[in-house]
Amino acid sequence: MRSITPFLWFDDNAEEAANFYVEVFASRSGSADRGPSKVLDIARYGEAGPGAAGSVMTVSFMLDGQEFMALNGGPRFSFTEAISFMVDCESQNEVDELWGRLLDGGEPLACGWLKDRYGLSWQIVPTMLMTLINSPDAVKSQRAMRAMMDMVKLDIAEIQRAYDGD
Numbered sequence: 001m002r003s004i005t006p007f008l009w010f011d012d013n014a015e016e017a018a019n020f021y022v023e024v025f026a027s028r029s030g031s032a033d034r035g036p037s038k039v040l041d042i043a044r045y046g047e048a049g050p051g052a053a054g055s056v057m058t059v060s061f062m063l064d065g066q067e068f069m070a071l072n073g074g075p076r077f078s079f080t081e082a083i084s085f086m087v088d089c090e091s092q093n094e095v096d097e098l099w100g101r102l103l104d105g106g107e108p109l110a111c112g113w114l115k116d117r118y119g120l121s122w123q124i125v126p127t128m129l130m131t132l133i134n135s136p137d138a139v140k141s142q143r144a145m146r147a148m149m150d151m152v153k154l155d156i157a158e159i160q161r162a163y164d165g166d
Helices: 014-030 092-103 127-133 138-149 156-164
Strands: 007-010 038-044 056-063 066-072 084-089 113-115 121-126
Touching: 007 014, 014 038, 014 056, 014 066, 014 092, 084 092, 092 113, 092 121, 092 156, 121 127, 127 138, 127 156, 138 156
Parallel strands: 007 066, 084 121
Antiparallel strands: 038 056, 056 066, 113 121
């Protein structure tokens, strides 16, 4: 049973974006706790439009087992940082790989955030970050938070050093 499916509005490159995201996340799918990353279905506009007959209307795809829908809806709307997708990463290698791949053609922001080539915002976050910044030790927690706030791409070792007071 479906629960909630993020629905992403693109001008005219929904299929290209879906294929890009699937390629980026496919390497993560090998983990036992993650689902597949793949394109599920492509629907095309008919004669009634509003897109050109035969052109891609929607693409349903899956990233790490989460279903998404992408629409070629035209230039009326674009993404803002008000919506982003947070990706938990178990290691620095995973942070580095996802950051680099999603950033290709995009723009780094701050605190683990980036905007990809399609304008969609992502947060590439080490899993351990939430544990450290939610620590009951307020002094350590604040040191980790300050370290994170000074970073663009997050560095697990640096955040841990700050938390430990080194």
